[in-house]
Amino acid sequence: MSKQNFFNIILIIIFLITIGFSIFKVTPFTITGDTFIGIIAAFIGIIVTLHIGFQIIKYLEIKDELKEIKTNREEIIKAQKQVAISENKSQEIYYTLLAKSMDYNQNCVERFLTQLEALIYALKTDTKDFDDIFKQLRTYITKINYGPIYRGSNITRDEVLAEYIAKTEKIESQIKASNNYCRIKYGYEPIMRSFYKRLEKARNNEPVSSEEKQEIMREQDISLP
Incomplete structure (x- = not known):
């Protein structure tokens, strides 16, 4: 299970708990102005929480990807240097043998x-x-x-x-x-x-x-x- 799926499940659970408290804390259960405002406020809070949570997850994923890209880039540069050294060594040997020949x-x-x-x-x-x-x-x-x-x-x-x-x-x-x-x-x-x-x-x-x-x-x- 990925980090984002796990986080989504947690948010859904929090969402259901929040809705439950927003509705059932009103006694008796009637839809009044205060109840409506409470439900709207709960929805806004959940949306903000989801948005912030999503941004945090994306940040962590991008950070990991950038770290991996940096590692791969360093390995590529190292390999390129080794190839260049080998090519130059071959040319050195070639011209040395050419002079001797x-x-x-x-x-x-x-x-x-x-x-x-x-x-x-x-x-x-x-x-x-x-x-x-x-x-x-x-x-x-x-x-x-x-x-x-x-x-x-x-x-x-x-x-x-x-x-x-x-x-x-x-x-x-x-x-x-x-x-x-x-x-x-x-x-x-x-x-x-x-x-x-x-x-x-x-x-x-x-x-x-x-x-x-x-x-x-x-x-x-x-x-x-």
Whole structure:
């Protein structure tokens, strides 16, 4: 039995008792002006009571429904977040594998930028460990030389590098716009400085020296706790 049905039964009982007292308290039983007024007053009281009772029941029912809706909404939001995290993790893995799948002697700037795109998606997950991504980025930087990135005589060195820099800056803007950028700032920025420095050296056809490679691969503070 619902709350409202139970309440209706109580009201009907009260209604019958009220009618009984309103009529039978008059002795002898005759319909006079006072009797009529008493009956009308009783009816008005019952109507007001029914109305107030109905409003209370509706309030309690709406309150319960709102509570249930809030609970369901929180569960839906939580599920949506988990789905988004899973999707971003999948994209991170995809771009990481894509960078690794490129031919080892292929343009390492492209491999670096592909790995950088993986970082975009990693920042959208709940991970706090970026060591593997940063290690890959540093490794790709050590492979950047002028020969592999030069595409032919129809385009100048400056044009090639300007194109790569523009693409890098576009990806960087997305990384720095992330709410989680503070987690990687102190590890990420030294890597990017090494990247731009290596591009400039590659433009001047300077090979990667063993000292430069050691400097690039040196461990950094990858992320904040």
